[in-house]
Amino acid sequence: MCFTHSLFLSPSTAASCQRVRVVPEVEAYPAESVDLRCQFVDGGNTKLTQVSWIWEPTEGQRDNIAVFHPIYGESFPESPFNGRVRFIQGTLTNPSITISSLKMADAGRYTCEYATYPSGNEQGTTNLVILAKPKNSASPVVVQASTSGKPVVVAQCEAADGKPAATIKWMGEVGGTDNTTSKKGLDGTVTVRSVYLLVPTPEDNGKEVTCMISQRTQDKPQTFPMKLSSYLCNPPTVTIVGYDNNWYIGRTDAVLTCKATGNPAPTNVTWTAMSGRMPDTVQIADNKLIVRKVDEAVNTTFVCEVKNRLGVSKHQVTTAVIEAIVDPSNAGVVVGAIIGSLLALLLVSSLIAVLVTRSRRQRRGYPGNGEPGAYGNKARLFGGAGNKNEGTGANINGPIYTYRESDPGALAENVNDFHGPPGSTPTAHDILLSSEMDEAERRKFDALDDSLEEEEERYDSFSVGMVPAYHIHRHNEEMGGVSMYLDDDMESQRDGSVISRTAIYV
Known part of the structure; x- marks a missing residue:
């Protein structure tokens, strides 16, 4: 930029305006430094006599802040920039300056102006903008x-x-x-x-x-x-919950809760009783009212009051104490005890029935579990022809003797173990079948229990006073110490015969 005193620019004047080179606008921040550039170019025959920097604030008068003369050197006239401005090179062709410790008031127009001969004054202007971060x-x-x-x-x-x-x-x-x-x-x-x-x-x-x-x-x-x-605030609102219309005398730990909302949140909760003094059985814990044991003293109206900085709110509930008929807390215990007793009684009855049934089966000659009883699955059965040396005649009503593997050498009597018609004589085949029948068939004979017991009594009475139907003698001495059949090996049969136990083995 340049200034002329003529309304119309001649070619020579226009050329001179382009010879002072500056930066049109510079930005800077407070407390920082800024460089303002200025240079004279294409001087030709033009003689530079002096250069000056002139500051023009946004509002106010112009001030000369720095001068350079080739003979007298640098000069800084009195201005707001004293001590904060200096030349960078200090020559006529490059008179750039630096301003330090900038202030917001330093903003404005800075003109670099040359005094020349014969052209007169030539200049360029820089607009200094001081920016401030908000x-x-x-x-x-x-x-x-x-x-x-x-x-x-x-x-x-x-x-x-x-x-x-x-x-x-x-x-x-x-x-x-x-x-x-x-x-x-x-x-x-x-x-x-x-x-x-x-x-x-x-x-x-x-x-x-x-x-x-x-x-x-x-x-x-x-x-x-x-x-x-x-930040949108409102007074508090409050309500009391927990009363269930079942406050009976003796009830424990009945609780009322005071629920409050508001913005800001209520910080002050107060409980009172309309009857006056709070009952001794009542305990207050923050927003809860706890009745340790219900009595006539809590037959009143309880009031909860809450506050925040915008207002106060209240709510109340009237509690009516009733007589206790059945304590609901014990009802479940009583019902459980009754049910438990009935189940225990049923279990004992079932156990007794099982034991009685098993005892009867074992008494009749077979256990309930299928193991050998009076007549086991493995028994030696004897019968048939009589022995000429030991026979005593027919005796079809006599007892039947068997030898059991579980008790070697023992003689056992089992009267009328065969479950046939009363008065009939069981054969060895019948006895064998009776010992091998399965559990389902054996249950068919349970109904005959009474008749079997009568039959046993008949046999017992029949045998009273009678001579045993068998005679066992030892023949060791008669046969030179050797017997064809050992005495212990012989067994008397109902038909009067005596046979060896080894005769039949099933």
């Missing part, structure tokens, strides 16, 4: 939920002492409005303030608004999200 902040405003329908400020956002002025935008889910103002400072900075207005209701709790600040010194906008749920 101090950004945002905060919610505590308000009470509105019932008047008028919008109130619920959040605010500010960009203070910035240059140039910042811009503020709002984004939100609640559909409020904003109001933005700005104020200019003495040093040229600008403070921008914006508020967000809303008719707050409880339904707005949990919704979010965001303040967004944009400014030239920032790489990107700065955002401040704010939730209104923590």
Whole structure:
């Protein structure tokens, strides 16, 4: 740029205007330093006699802040820049300067002006812009939920002492409005303030608004999200729960709970009784009223009162004490005891029945489990022709003797073990079948238990006073100490014969 005193520029004047080279605009920040460049080019036959820097503030008069003369050197006239300005090279062709410790007031126009011969003064101007980063902040405003329908400020956002002025935008889910103002400072900075207005209701709790600040010194906008749920306030509401209309005398640990909501949350809960003094059986624990044992003293009205900084709320419940008929807490125990007793009695009865049945079966000659009894699956059975040496005649009503493997050498009598018709004589085959029949067949004979017992008594009475139907003699001496059949090996039969036990083995 250049200044001329002529309304019309001649070619020679235009050429001279291009010879002072400067930077049109420079940005800097407070407390920093800045270089202002200036250079004279294509001087030709032009003689440079002196160069000066002139500062022109945004508002105010021009000041000469630095001068360079090829003979007298550097000079710094009295100005606000004393001590903060200096030449970088100190030559006529390159008289660039540095200004340190910048202030916001240093902003303005800086002109590098040459005194030449014969062209006169030639100059170039740089616009110095001092930028200031704003101090950004945002905060919610505590308000009470509105019932008047008028919008109130619920959040605010500010960009203070910035240059140039910042811009503020709002984004939100609640559909409020904003109001933005700005104020200019003495040093040229600008403070921008914006508020967000809303008719707050409880339904707005949990919704979010965001303040967004944009400014030239920032790489990107700065955002401040704010939730209104923590700042939309309302007085507390309260209710008492836990009364079930079953406060009978003697009941223990009856509890009433005072539930309260509000924003901010209620911090003060107080219990009182309408009858006056709180009963001795009542214990207070925060928002709970605990009755250790119900009696006539708690037949009253209990009141719960809660507070927050916006108000007070109360709720009450009347408790009616009734007579105890059956303690519900013991009903389950009584029913359980009765059921348990019945089950135990049924178990004992079943056990006795099993034992009696097994005893009867064993008494008749077979156990219930299928193991050998009086007549086992393995028995030696004897019968048939009589012995000529030991026979005593026919005796079909005599007892039957068997030898059991479980008791070697023993003689056992089992009267009328055969379950046939009364008075009939069992054969060896019948006895064998009776010992081998399965459990299902044996149960068929259970019905004949009484008749069998009578039959046993008949045999017992028949045998009284009779001569035994068998005679066993030892013949060791008669036969030279050797007997064809050992005495212990002989057994008397019902038909009067005596046979060896080894005769038949099943």
